[in-house]
Amino acid sequence: MNYRGRFAPSPTGHLHFGSLVAAVGSWLCARHAGGAWLLRVEDIDPPREMAGSAESILAALPAFGLVADEPPLFQSRRIAAYDAAFEQLRATDQIFPCWCSRNDLAGGLHLDGRCLAAPVEGRPPAWRVRVPDIDVGFVDALQGPQTQNLRQAAGDFVIRRVEGYYAYQLACVVDDAYQGVTEVVRGNDLLDSTPRQIFLQRCLGLPTPGYLHLPLALDGEGRKLSKSERAHPVDPTAPLPALCRALEFLDLPVLPAARDAHALLAHALAHFSPARLPHCRERAAA
Template identity: 75%
Template sequence: MNYRGRFAPSPTGLLHAGSLVAAVGSWLCARHAGGQWLLRVEDIDPPREVAGSAAAILAALPAFGLIADGPVIYQSSRMAAYDAAFEQLRQTGLLFPCWCSRTDLATANGLHRDGHCVAPADLDRPPAWRIRVPDESIHFTDALQGPQSQSLRDAVGDFVIRRVEGFYSYQLACVVDDAWQGISDVVRGNDLLDSTARQIWLQRCLSLPTPRYLHLPLVLDSQGRKLSKSERSREIDPADPLPSLRRALSFLGMEPDAGARDAAGLLNAALAHFNPQHLPQCSDHHVA
């Protein structure tokens, strides 16, 4: 399988140190394998989007030497593909409409494990749509975090595929687009490790290939909290990219070239010594 990686930011704020680490890590892995590095904007959750942030993120990446090997894909333009995947799942009987409220699910720790809605149908309002999950564990090996196993029924239950508002879930859109873009390797932050079993299950249900996964450690703040665009974590300055890029490379366990004069030179010097097997497994509370 030819290596095709990707960086897929959501437009919920400007690029910050944590998302730069994910971008640089995925770029290094793709280039180390002699493969392609693609970009995808995951703009399928309008209520969480920050106006102008998608354009700002895409404008910032080249300043850090991160150039994609193809046109940018916007998930907002891919609704027909998600509709088709949704209909495929519905036709196989895996989906069911759900009107359950948080109160309805409170007795089950907020999880839905019944395979059908336990609340009365309310035809005056649209339902969410959930997928029935098996009472079995999904096993996979993460290239950095090692062997993983998750019981979907115990950990997440029957999870939402399409929300009440009509927005498709991250899980469905991610799976459909990874397959459509021919992504062979997903390199992303460790906060998404928990999503991987759900995505593998959806890939099986939709007869889609399963890529290899590598989950990078998270950049944390001084209180040990994950940086987040939606929480206005400290942004990085594309006009002065070298300090932030050096910090990202150091976080990934590398010694940045002190003599590099531009971002491209710094990245290429790092690539010459890069080995994904030497990436750190955990963050150890590194501070951005």
């Protein structure tokens, strides 16, 4: 099967350094394998989205030399596909409606395989997956063998929220299969989500891609570099400094006196191997 990788940002802010690292890492893996690099905008959580950020991210990537091989996929236009997956899970009794509040769960996991609260008139339920007591294992191409007891780590996790929005786990699984993704290269903050996604792939009869989780970029105080922490966006009008930092973060050589992003990426790609990527789970951004 031909390699197909992807970069899938959420439009909750402008492109920042942590997202740039994920974009560069996924692009290098795809190009090293002679495969395709795809884009997906994960815009199915309207309360968290920032107006105009999807357009901002998509406009910024080419300035860093990162050009996708196909038009971007917008999750907000894929609700019918998530509806179909939802109905498949409901038809096989693998999900259940749940009116349990956070107080009902006392801050813990839902472990009962059924809702313990009474239905609330006029309030729609969340929908949860029935999670068995199983270990889900996989071999991450960078972080090595991983095993998670799904019940202890995630419990009966939500796939559709009370507001009607589909959860990231379901949408991600459906779209990775739809786009034919063969390897998911992303930040290490999503490593713990992978067993849930593998479990959903099995429930839906979908293929399981390979996974490679890059080190998580931290700020000077050891916090995740993310939009929620108000990380400064990278500047697409002057892309070379941030792109050099991203390559150095990934332990890749930087071409001295490079005049444009394409030259920097071509030099890095010529010296690239996934095995050379740093194996640590997190590291400080320069």
